[in-house]
Amino acid sequence: MKQSGFFDVEERLARLSGLGDQLEAFSQTVDFEVFRPDLEKALAYSDGSKGGRPPFDPVLMFKILVIQTLNNLSDERTEYLINDRLSFMRFLGLGLSDRVPDAKTVWLFRERLTQACAIERLFDRFDAALRNAGYLPMSGQILDATLVAAPKQRNTNAEKTDLAIPFFGYKSHVSIDRKFRFIRKWKTTDAAASDGARLREGLLDKTNTASSVWADTAYRSKANEDFMDKEGFVSKVHRKKPYLKPLPRHIQRSNAGKSVIRSRVEHVFADQKSQTGLFVRTVGITRATMRIGLANIVYNMRRFLFLERLNASA
Numbered sequence: 001m002k003q004s005g006f007f008d009v010e011e012r013l014a015r016l017s018g019l020g021d022q023l024e025a026f027s028q029t030v031d032f033e034v035f036r037p038d039l040e041k042a043l044a045y046s047d048g049s050k051g052g053r054p055p056f057d058p059v060l061m062f063k064i065l066v067i068q069t070l071n072n073l074s075d076e077r078t079e080y081l082i083n084d085r086l087s088f089m090r091f092l093g094l095g096l097s098d099r100v101p102d103a104k105t106v107w108l109f110r111e112r113l114t115q116a117c118a119i120e121r122l123f124d125r126f127d128a129a130l131r132n133a134g135y136l137p138m139s140g141q142i143l144d145a146t147l148v149a150a151p152k153q154r155n156t157n158a159e160k161t162d163l164a165i166p167f168f169g170y171k172s173h174v175s176i177d178r179k180f181r182f183i184r185k186w187k188t189t190d191a192a193a194s195d196g197a198r199l200r201e202g203l204l205d206k207t208n209t210a211s212s213v214w215a216d217t218a219y220r221s222k223a224n225e226d227f228m229d230k231e232g233f234v235s236k237v238h239r240k241k242p243y244l245k246p247l248p249r250h251i252q253r254s255n256a257g258k259s260v261i262r263s264r265v266e267h268v269f270a271d272q273k274s275q276t277g278l279f280v281r282t283v284g285i286t287r288a289t290m291r292i293g294l295a296n297i298v299y300n301m302r303r304f305l306f307l308e309r310l311n312a313s314a
Helices: 006-019 022-029 032-043 058-071 075-084 086-092 103-115 119-132 157-163 196-200 222-231 249-262 264-275 285-313
Strands: 141-148 170-177 183-190 212-215 234-237
Touching: 022 058, 022 086, 022 285, 032 058, 032 103, 032 119, 058 075, 058 086, 058 103, 058 285, 075 086, 075 103, 103 119, 103 285, 119 285, 141 196, 141 249, 141 264, 170 264, 170 285, 183 285, 196 222, 212 249, 222 234, 234 249, 249 264, 264 285
Parallel strands: 141 212, 212 234
Antiparallel strands: 141 170, 170 183
């Protein structure tokens, strides 16, 4: 049997490019180096603590987390597929003879980022890159939340409280800008948390060029309306049906008009669940925040890639 050589690999990679390698498009569109300062700070690499510099580059390791999130992979499956797929190797800048991080190394890297609460800074770093590319938050914002499934736990109620384990999973709360539909603000809670109260907990983006806020009836409360009015936002939140009374026709028409805009946020969750299989494999709110934060970054990367392609073809 003929032994494969350098040119055989190059030919195979060229064929992958021709077939539309999404990871290659990511490499060409997203500057992953922007994450390096926050990664090194979070992992304490720059000051030589915690055993000095790691055996693998932190940006390479972060790109592995991107691969995981895009494909909803376990650490073990990630290790196998990096060894198996040329597209993964090319994305990571690895050659056939290079050492690949094993499952334990991937777990430890993600765990150190998790314990450093780095995901918020990494998200903000990419959001800044989007703004620098001209994608400013515009035309108001839309809020919503969705349940994210997690493995069922057999802990007692006391253990669940101690570990912040939800009974039915977790909730991902997001605010997207109406113009470009990027996630701009987000929050992770247990599944029992109400949606409405999150509006007053940093979920609104004050940098949006417009003041309108769209959301469903779960966000309609006097506290929220007062908060938005005080902070300079204009409420476009759906109005609730009066108790034991039909909803007036003019409010029905108003809600219907709002729904046309508000429904755009549902596409974000549909994309995350259908394209990347959003699911929390781990235990505890801290790790769930890391998982959902990564999903939000990857969604924004995919959205960025889509908009850049759209602009290029215009």
